Amino acid sequence: MKRTRHYSLKQFFQDFYLVLILFFLYAPIVTMIVLSFNNTKSRSVWGGFTTHWYTAMFDNPTIMNALTNTLLIAFSSALVATILGTAAAIGIRSMGKTPRSIAMSMNNIPMMNSDIVTGISLMLAFIAYGISLGFKTVLIAHITFNVPYVILSVMPKLHQTNRSTYEAALDLGASPFQAFMKVIFPDIVPGVLSGFLMAFTMSLDDFIITHFTRGAGIDTLSTLIYSEVRRGIQPTMYALSSVIFITVLVLLLITNLKPQEPAHRARTPELKARRLAQKKRRAAARRIILITAVSAVMIVCGSWTVMRYQTAHSDVLYVYNAGEYIDESVIRQFEDETGIHVTYDVFETNEEMYPVIEAGAVQYDAVCPSDYMIQKMLENDLLAEINFDNVPNLSHIDPKCLEMARSFDPENRYSVPYTWGTVGILYNEDFFKQHGLTPPKTWKDLWNPALTGEILMQDSVRDAFMVSLKSLGYSANSTDINQLQEAKRNLIRQKPLLQAYVVDQVRDKMIGGEAAVGVIYSGELLYIQNEIENQNLGYRLDYVIPEEGTNLWEDAWVIPKNAPNKENAEKWLNFLCRPDIAMKNFRYITYATPNKTVYDMLEPELQNNKGVFPDDSQLGASEVYKYLGDDADKIYNELWKEVKSE
Structure with missing residues (x-):
């Protein structure tokens, strides 16, 4: 009699639990893939489908450079670590019991150690030995932390090998290398392959040590x-992550969905097991040969690229700037006009x-910090005095901005103003009208x-x-x-009123209508207003500098004292002060420009935008951070910490 299977309540909860887990695992990935086709940068507003x-x-x-570096470092470090780790495992296996236990205990320490400790230790070691940080130090670091994982993967397979078989091969006239390749290596191939894949994955995914x-x-x-x-992720990163996910998914499907062997080819269980083992060893060996070949090609190509790069660009400039803080075409134009290659x-x-x-450890030629940090760098003797004979375009900088810079660079000898602005309140006018509320004018209004x-x-x-300080006077x-x-x-008293503490999300949340008011930097205003207009969202966001005053900030370019290419850095500063270049940057980053010539060329509606270019009457008790x-x-x-922990 055929038994009917009933769908029990227990089975329902088991299936529901599985679906719930899969949802939490893959919902963020699906969301990311959907956003990669969104025709707007906003994470909350759908702007139509686009590729x-x-x-x-x-x-x-x-x-593309980051992708190339990632794959090159992962393949190269995994290959070298696999060779070193396999050799080390064989050496440890031949030790006596006590030395072997000590060696394995030492091998386990790096794996249990915190990544941040390993990363800082390696960095200090490189600095102590006078090794400049760069591609080679990342590669050495990845090889270092990958080797223990390879040893751990290979050792169990070595324990399963029969030493007598190896010795018998030697007795029959095989050389040690031939005996190893014919007898030992086929048995440890799965462990070697596992070690390589683990090393590759660890290297591919590493952030802290890198x-x-x-x-x-x-x-x-x-x-x-x-x-x-950290600075507001761009949709191109959604696209990149989506491509990586789909590629890995396809590879997994190809690997796991293998056709079964026809039934008529089946023989005795012993013969099937032997053929299956041989097939697996041959497949694993082919994979290792393929991986080795690909890795070798990548290493050669990478080395050739590095050598070509170094040969072609003997005149260089190392720039360190905040993210999304320059029009990238400006960098290319500087390179074309000067012949100086910019490492950015x-x-x-x-x-x-x-x-x-x-x-x-890393020597930069030009850096763009904020006001208070420039003061700190000056006090700690980290900055070089600029030769302004090489920066004649400084004449375009507004004297008011140079005067503002005296709060952190008293004699205007170490910095060149780049952007300036305020911190203020962005608010949704329609929300306040609908709820019969007065738009915010003071910091105290954020406690309403x-x-x-x-x-x-x-x-x-x-x-x-x-x-908080300004609201208290x-x-x-x-x-x-x-x-x-x-x-x-x-x-702490304000916290129950907040939706969240955020950074760049203020922009997207306000555009998406998810909040009514937010503290924001004035430079975001033009972008936000343009997005509201372009998407025809039907409401208006405005910006106000509170009556109590605010932070009046200025970012400026400086040259570190250990800059290896100081004259190139001064050419860079002069280039950025040139009106056509400063105009490009203003159009791109939308933060107020200190370039008076550029300001005079702007459209009247931009000049009169008091959120971007506030006048003296709005700044009142505003202060530059010290x-x-x-x-x-x-x-x-x-x-x-006390505020955040409450």
Whole structure:
């Protein structure tokens, strides 16, 4: 009698649990793939279907360089680590019991060690031995942390081999190498292949160790994606991640969906097992040969590319700038006009940039920090005085911006202004009209209970405390512990009203209508207003500088004291001050330009946009951030942790 299978409640919950897990695993990936076809940069507004971001991805030299570096480093380090690790495993296997145990314990330490400790240790070691950080240091670092994983993969297979068979091959006249290749190697091939794939995967995915050991101009996909996320990820990265995911998925399907052997070819179980084992060994050997060949080709091509690059570009410039802070065509134009090759790196925050310059492991020629960080660099003797005879285009810079720069560069000897702006409040006019609320005019308005769940604050210690300090009537540069404690309590009191602490997401959330008010940098205003108009969203976002005053900031170019190409850096500064180049940059980054000649050429509607170009009457009690000293920074950070932990 045929038994009918009933779908029990237990089975339902098991299936539901599986579906739930799959949903949480793949919903973000599906979302990313969908966004890669969105015809707008917004993550909350669908602008129509497009393949533009895929085209832009392949046209983007930064992404392609990062992809090339990633694959080259992963293949090369995995290949070298596999050879070294296999040889080491064979050596350890031949040891006595106690030495072998000690060796394996030592091998396990790097795998259990924190990545950040390994990364910093390797960086310090390279610096101590006078090795400049760059491609070679990343490759050495990846080989170093991959070798233990290869040893761990090969050792179990070595334990399964029969030493007597190897010795018998020697007795029959085979050389040690022939005996190893004919007897030992076929048995350990699965372990060797597993070790290679593990090393390749570990290298492909690594971020922390790469971050600490890379030099100027060296980016992998992990470091590039991290940089993009920190400053507002671009849709081209969605496209890149989608391509990688689909490629891996197809390879997995091809690997796992193999046709079964016809039944008529089946023999005895012993014969089938023997043939299957032989087939697996031959397939594994072919894979290793193929991987080795591909790796060798990539190493040769990579080495040829590096040598060609170094030969072709003996006149270079190393630039370190914030992300999305220059029109990339400007870089190419500078190279075409001067013959100087630009190696361009980006940082996400001033705090990330500073230790790189301070350590001196990577030598940059031109860096673009913010005001307070320039003051810190000056106080720590990290900057070179600029020879302004080589920067005649400084004459185009507005004297007001040079005067502003005196707050961090008292004699205007070490910096050239690049952009400036304010921190203010972006608000949705329609929301305030619909709810009968008065639009915000002061920082105190961000504590209005009527705005509960509609407020976005900057996830930045100085900006958050500036908002709180100013709302209480104190200086944005206060170091008075009582004032700072009061500002902390004020921020904690505000937290129930907030939707979130965010950074670049303010822009997208406000465009998408997800919040009514947000603290934002003035340079975002033009982009936001253009997006609202282009997408015809039917509402208006406006920007206000609060009555209590705000942070009046200025970013400027400086030359580190250890810059290897100082004259090239001065050519770069002069080039950026040229009106046509400064105009290009303004159109691209939309932050206020300090170039008076450019300002005079702008359309009247831009000149009169008081959000971008505020006049003196709006700035009132506004202040430029100052470097307050390490002790004050520590206090700010401790109080900020208390705010975030509440």
